[in-house]
Amino acid sequence: MHLSHLGIADFRSYPAAEVDLGPGVSVLLGRNGQGKTNLVEAAGYVATLASHRVAQDAPLVRAGADGSAIIRATVHRDGHESLVELEIVPGRANRARLNRSPLTRQRDVLGTLRTVLFAPEDLALVKGDPGERRRFLDDLLVARQPRWAAVRADYDKVVRQRGALLKQAAHLWRAPTRRTGGPRLAPGESLEEGRAAALATLTVFDDQLAQIGAALLYARLRLLRDLRPYLEQAYRTISDSGTHADAAYRSSLAPGSPVAEAVAAGQVPEQAELAAAILESVEAVRTQEQERGVCLVGPHRDDVLLALGDLPAKGYASHGECWSLALSLRLAGFHLLRHDLGTDPVLVLDDVFAELDSGRRERLADLVADCEQVLVTAAVAADVPERLLGDGVRVFEVTLGSITSRSGAGASA
């Protein structure tokens, strides 16, 4: 698939801008702070309904604009054209239209455009917190099958509900101190009764955590199993070395059970087995959870261990290796989606080339040459490998929120 047109209004630094794109490579050139990344951020938003840079929508609306930002994207897939229009209204539900007809749920836009975006922030995939790697997996799940967006949202809610419950009930299990003077109980209720009642409610949310958590865990495990060969291959090509890159799932399941062992060994147990294992693990940390008032088991506590050769990447790999590994993760996602969908997602390389040495730059240029559409941003043309600036490539200059076409490939802006 490819984007043939991208229009934005009151988005980030742009009052209004229109860009005609097409298959092949498009390069956006401009000095820092001129608004190159804003354009690819808009494309990413259409694909994922979230920005890769900020968690809230408010910064996406141009300062001084009248409350909302608009993105219009024309997507071509197999000769079929779809128009996605999004109105981003911070603090309220966004409005979405597909081919001019309004959608009741914004979520229904997911799947029309699929992008794989690599940006400098992605270094956190290797060096950052486990949350970054969980989000990588979950975002890829949704890009693969949009229905996972609902499961993911449900699971977040279960964790928040269960966390609130643990916090509220924490006082029941604490030893009374002089300051708190013991737990608060309903009139006529003994401590044992209070604890039994709290446990009965907690058990209900244990069940939900296990059911929905197992669905998410199962999906992540299958995804990682499918992703690993692509990761290994991408890293080998980018780094041009014999080093083997791998990713292993680190679950928060209580160690020792056959299911936890299987997960650690990279196998994918049945969903029902996973649900049972989560329940058992919850039971094993019951006292800790009650004392600390926090949900300690489930996919929200899991991690992905990235390794180069026999060593974990985090803490051992050099800066350059971390870059290559982060890039390889995104490229692996790209190849997995290409294999699944039977069409290429749009590949976005945001300010990537400046960070790579010349060998890696050239190999990356080789790798992306056969992609249906690649959007590249760079501060100066010298950073971009020459073959990506050749004939038929669209080059745009971005200066202070205005976009001008530099080369003639039928583009006008």
Add this chain to the structure above:
Amino acid sequence: MYEGVVQDLIDELGRLPGVGPKGAQRMAFHLLAADPEDITRLAEALLQIREKVRFCEVCGNVAEAERCRICLDDRRDPSMICVVEQSQDVAAIERTREFRGRYHVLGGAINPIGGVGPEDLRVRELVARLADGEVAEVIIATDPNLEGEATATYLARLLAPYDGVRVSRLASGLPVGGDLEYADEVTLGRAFEGRRMISTGPTG
């Protein structure tokens, strides 16, 4: 800002659910121009809900007496209780005319974030209604969302030890008269789970 009473009215109307400041202003000025009779009727209705409306002491539904009309109706089957979250759900099920048993209104669903636990719902009253052994089935009709499902699971566990009381849950599935292609994945998935056999093939 308007003067005195007009602004007070706008503020009061603006507190109602689903009414924003603009809507409240529109309603206030509509009322200013309305017939005095209409205003009196509205004011009386408002006063009366405070005075007359009570909650049924058996099921918790809105009522005008100690018991609601459904609990007083002898023709209703006392062996079946349908458990719902709120009074509006009773009205919705009544419109179907399918259910001839009685109701129990919980007054919400378990929602720890909102500070609602089972002790804040009319759960104890439900259990008390099972004491005389007349009830044979409890149908749980809480909303099919996370909180509603949690409440249903809680009740199912709580009622499991009661002999002779069956506990059922409303089915989830496809809307009647709808198109399969427009159903969302979760609903369609549930509909698959809860599918019904319409032919089992020749036996033997």
